[in-house]
Amino acid sequence: MRFIGNKERLVDWIYSVIEKNNIKGELFFDFFSGTASVGKFFKAKGYQVISSDLLYFSYVLQRAYIKNNTYPTFNRLINNIDITSTFLFADNYELVIEYLNSLEGYEGFIFQNYAPTKTEHLEKPRMYFTDENAKKIDAIRIKIEEWKEKEFINEDEYFILLATLIEAIGFFSNILGVYGAFKKNWDRRALKPFKLKPISTIESQKEHFVFNQSSLDLLDKFKYDIIYLDPPYNHRQYAPNYHLLETIAKYDNPIIKGVSGMREYKEQKSTFCNKVTALRDLETICKSTNYKYILLSYNNEGLMPQDDIVNIMSKYGDVKIEEYDYLRFKSNSNGDAKFKKFIKEQIYILKRENRR
Numbered sequence: 001m002r003f004i005g006n007k008e009r010l011v012d013w014i015y016s017v018i019e020k021n022n023i024k025g026e027l028f029f030d031f032f033s034g035t036a037s038v039g040k041f042f043k044a045k046g047y048q049v050i051s052s053d054l055l056y057f058s059y060v061l062q063r064a065y066i067k068n069n070t071y072p073t074f075n076r077l078i079n080n081i082d083i084t085s086t087f088l089f090a091d092n093y094e095l096v097i098e099y100l101n102s103l104e105g106y107e108g109f110i111f112q113n114y115a116p117t118k119t120e121h122l123e124k125p126r127m128y129f130t131d132e133n134a135k136k137i138d139a140i141r142i143k144i145e146e147w148k149e150k151e152f153i154n155e156d157e158y159f160i161l162l163a164t165l166i167e168a169i170g171f172f173s174n175i176l177g178v179y180g181a182f183k184k185n186w187d188r189r190a191l192k193p194f195k196l197k198p199i200s201t202i203e204s205q206k207e208h209f210v211f212n213q214s215s216l217d218l219l220d221k222f223k224y225d226i227i228y229l230d231p232p233y234n235h236r237q238y239a240p241n242y243h244l245l246e247t248i249a250k251y252d253n254p255i256i257k258g259v260s261g262m263r264e265y266k267e268q269k270s271t272f273c274n275k276v277t278a279l280r281d282l283e284t285i286c287k288s289t290n291y292k293y294i295l296l297s298y299n300n301e302g303l304m305p306q307d308d309i310v311n312i313m314s315k316y317g318d319v320k321i322e323e324y325d326y327l328r329f330k331s332n333s334n335g336d337a338k339f340k341k342f343i344k345e346q347i348y349i350l351k352r353e354n355r356r
């Protein structure tokens, strides 16, 4: 999924750092979960995972990938709706996806507010989705909620379907990467007819716990072996940049404002987007005695200077830094051309002394 700071391509390196430094443990806290990429990887490796994020759509992904331990059966739903398949060997989940993909579009909140026809009166009519795709998204979102209300699907199945929808949105959005603005002209991806694709679930015998709150408030809840920190690296808050995913996940008809139709996000502001409060809260985390190791992902362009991070961490134990040259594609300041840039990805390792 396109998400700033998604560690999908770095998880193998993170794991190799853990192995190289002989870091052992069973309880892994994915403190800034985002797309849940890191939690997914460590769950599949056999760890017990705790994860949390301020964003609700992240919680939806965490529910589907981390907390849920089985492939969905949809037994109850299949007996309650009329599904016929064009695929010979489709399983129930695939049949449900096919059913949702074939729904007639509906003129709901997304169509009314984020597609051009109904926003024509605005100075800049919103072009996040084509009319047809917006109607499709509304129809699917409403159907998932209806099935939950009728108890045709259980909680796990509900979150798997919501996560399936959230994962699909980016492939049809007319944006440059984040939802803070839409493109002036239609991108090819936005013109394709909207379609869901099944997501993969991860089997596990362990109980995993996921949350939708500030992780700072979870420091005392468990005794962690590894706390993995992947905070925002700069001033940009995540909530406004992903407001549309949040609204589709919640589907709560929020009051929206401005050219991009943004929802209120004051409760979702992160203290890690400001140097002073980021350093203060990094210290709060390090000070806790409920962990063995902290692994902090950061890079050499982040808000918190390396010296300050090391000074804080070394009050609480031994600190080591591992580095990795990471090739990143960045938009230039006009947002169109792309150029290659090497960023130094870093992992700070803190081994806690005097653990409680």
Ligand SMILES: C[S@@+](CC[C@H](N)C(=O)[O-])C[C@H]1O[C@@H](n2cnc3c(N)ncnc32)[C@H](O)[C@@H]1O
Pocket (backbone or CB within 6 Å): 003, 004, 005, 006, 007, 008, 031, 032, 033, 034, 035, 036, 037, 038, 052, 053, 054, 055, 058, 213, 214, 215, 216, 230, 231, 232, 233, 238, 239, 269, 270, 271, 272
């Ligand atoms: C760099 S991203 C994490 C990316 C993630 N590791 C991934 O692979 O997708 C930072 C995330 O931290 C979340 N966040 C910021 N402050 C937080 C806090 N105090 N508690 C929980 N999550 C927070 C943001 O919403 C965002 O999703």
